[in-house]
Amino acid sequence: MTSPRILLLDHDTSRGERLRDGLAGAGCVVALHSEEEGAVRAAEQGWSPDLVFCDGDETGVDATRVLARLHRLRPGLPVLVMARRGSVQAAVQALQNGAADYLSAPLELSQALAKIRQFVPAATALATPKADPGPAPSAPATVPKAKPKAQGDGEMVAESAAMQQILAIARKAAQTDVTVMLLGESGVGKEVMARYVHAQSPRASAPFIAINCAAIPETLLEATLFGFEKGAFTGAGQSAPGKFEQAQGGTLLLDEVTEMAPALQAKLLRVLQEREIERLGGRKRIVLDLRIIATSNRDLQQAVQQGVLREDVYYRLSVFPIQIPPLRERQGDILPLANAMLKRHAAAFAMAAPPRLDASAQQALLAHRWPGNVRELDNVMQRAAILSQNGVISASDLLFAPSPVERPLRAPPPVQPQLAPQPGGGDLGSELALSERQLIAEALQQSQGSKQLAAQRLGISPRTLRHKLQKLREAGLELPD
Numbered sequence: 001m002t003s004p005r006i007l008l009l010d011h012d013t014s015r016g017e018r019l020r021d022g023l024a025g026a027g028c029v030v031a032l033h034s035e036e037e038g039a040v041r042a043a044e045q046g047w048s049p050d051l052v053f054c055d056g057d058e059t060g061v062d063a064t065r066v067l068a069r070l071h072r073l074r075p076g077l078p079v080l081v082m083a084r085r086g087s088v089q090a091a092v093q094a095l096q097n098g099a100a101d102y103l104s105a106p107l108e109l110s111q112a113l114a115k116i117r118q119f120v121p122a123a124t125a126l127a128t129p130k131a132d133p134g135p136a137p138s139a140p141a142t143v144p145k146a147k148p149k150a151q152g153d154g155e156m157v158a159e160s161a162a163m164q165q166i167l168a169i170a171r172k173a174a175q176t177d178v179t180v181m182l183l184g185e186s187g188v189g190k191e192v193m194a195r196y197v198h199a200q201s202p203r204a205s206a207p208f209i210a211i212n213c214a215a216i217p218e219t220l221l222e223a224t225l226f227g228f229e230k231g232a233f234t235g236a237g238q239s240a241p242g243k244f245e246q247a248q249g250g251t252l253l254l255d256e257v258t259e260m261a262p263a264l265q266a267k268l269l270r271v272l273q274e275r276e277i278e279r280l281g282g283r284k285r286i287v288l289d290l291r292i293i294a295t296s297n298r299d300l301q302q303a304v305q306q307g308v309l310r311e312d313v314y315y316r317l318s319v320f321p322i323q324i325p326p327l328r329e330r331q332g333d334i335l336p337l338a339n340a341m342l343k344r345h346a347a348a349f350a351m352a353a354p355p356r357l358d359a360s361a362q363q364a365l366l367a368h369r370w371p372g373n374v375r376e377l378d379n380v381m382q383r384a385a386i387l388s389q390n391g392v393i394s395a396s397d398l399l400f401a402p403s404p405v406e407r408p409l410r411a412p413p414p415v416q417p418q419l420a421p422q423p424g425g426g427d428l429g430s431e432l433a434l435s436e437r438q439l440i441a442e443a444l445q446q447s448q449g450s451k452q453l454a455a456q457r458l459g460i461s462p463r464t465l466r467h468k469l470q471k472l473r474e475a476g477l478e479l480p481d
């Protein structure tokens with residue numbers, strides 16, 4: 001993975017520094033600016049970001065102007081505007097001005113990482129931390145205290161037959177102390193399922209502690225998991241328990257466990273076998289009484305073959321694997337999930353009632369491939385709640401983000417080389433057709449799949465665009481419905 005380059009523009013310097021440090025710790029290259037001029041000049045002088053987070057609080061930074069200036073330099077550059085929660089007006093304006101998304105300030109690190117992963121193709125391996133990654137590795141003594149998530153937050157929606165079956169299996173596993181391995185693409189709901197297993201288990205009233213193994217630098221991860229005694233390393237001013245201890249009696253979720261460094265996997269193996277730990281720098285053996293749940297979005301056997309996952313750890317973790325299918329394979333969940341999310345976003349935006357999905361919107365949601373799974377659906381619903389008019393969401397309010405996995409329009413097939421030169425030079429007709437295809441592809445990508453916006457960009461009517469798309473489809477190109 002190449003490091004995503006993030007331009008962060010925030011007039012509140014200390015808030016910006018917190019986010020910058022977190023993003024840098026997760027592997028991003030971040031340029032932080034507190035003023036518009038510096039930020040745009042950096043981009044003008046060749047520091048080309050992959051994504052921009054721009055302050056939208058109107059105190060010192062004019063997000064609309066920044067957006068316009070950056071888009072002049074790099075059309076299609078994803079600019080995400082951050083503004084205080086509840087300012088629906090600001091959200092609508094930002095989106096109308098070409099912002100890729102609108103986010104509530106202050107922006108959580110996990111939310112920022114999720115957005116980077118969504119908009120920057122090279123950052124798919126970047127993980128959303130499920131626990132505060134804490135400070136930089138140079139200062140492990142200040143590993144944050146346990147931050148257990150609220151029990152049962154976020155309701156599980158599972159109406160499809162496939163998910164009903166999986167829930168039944170998960171409930172059975174919950175009754176034992178078996179190690180559960182949750183598998184599935186990013187965003188399918190592995191953490192939601194882990195919380196469900198915990199909630200259904202006899203350990204439900206004890207803590208549920210989640211740690212994202214991919215989001216924490218290797219040196220800090222060991223101290224975070226095992227805890228440490230005072231003086232264990234430079235800066236360890238006082239003893240601190242690790243996540244294993246914090247989860248005593250309850251459940252520890254090791255999210256993205258396959259991203260753990262092999263040396264630490266060896267230590268994890270001992271814990272899985274012996275159910276006891278020692279803090280770093282400590283001698284006392286601490287007996288563990290907890291369930292371990294692990295997740296991964298990799299193919300585990302392949303991970304073993306590639307040397308990413310130790311084989312012995314694989315066997316220990318895979319005692320009870322549960323595969324969660326991608327959203328596109330459980331159509332029965334799409335609309336119930338969409339409605340549940342609209343309810344949540346409507347409450348967050350202080351709307352009188354959640355907006356309703358009309359038939360065109362329902363159809364578009366069911367037809368989409370959801371490469372980003374439930375997380376992507378949640379993002380689409382958040383934007384739709386903001387854009388909805390008179391309490392109704394129609395297909396044109398649904399802005400599907402271009403996916404790093406699967407673009408709305410595949411690149412046109414390469415032009416076949418001519419065996420013999422045609423009399424009179426190149427074939428102008430096919431060159432024009434190719435340019436048209438490219439223009440349409442670009443417009444769709446820049447409009448995040450919205451045909452209405454794409455038609456506006458191209459200066460043609462939505463009907464003409466539909467007609468052209470139909471023709472391209474007939475010519476064998478794969479296109480969104």
Ligand SMILES: Nc1ncnc2c1ncn2[C@@H]1O[C@H](COP(=O)(O)OP(=O)(O)OP(=O)(O)O)[C@@H](O)[C@H]1O
Binds near residue numbers: 154155187189255374
């Ligand atoms: N069945 C569900 N019901 C309600 N919300 C869900 C469900 N599944 C997923 N979500 C929501 O979708 C988002 C992604 O879910 P989650 O973090 O559990 O996915 P994940 O598979 O762990 O993703 P990753 O592999 O990227 O960490 C969250 O906001 C979560 O609340």
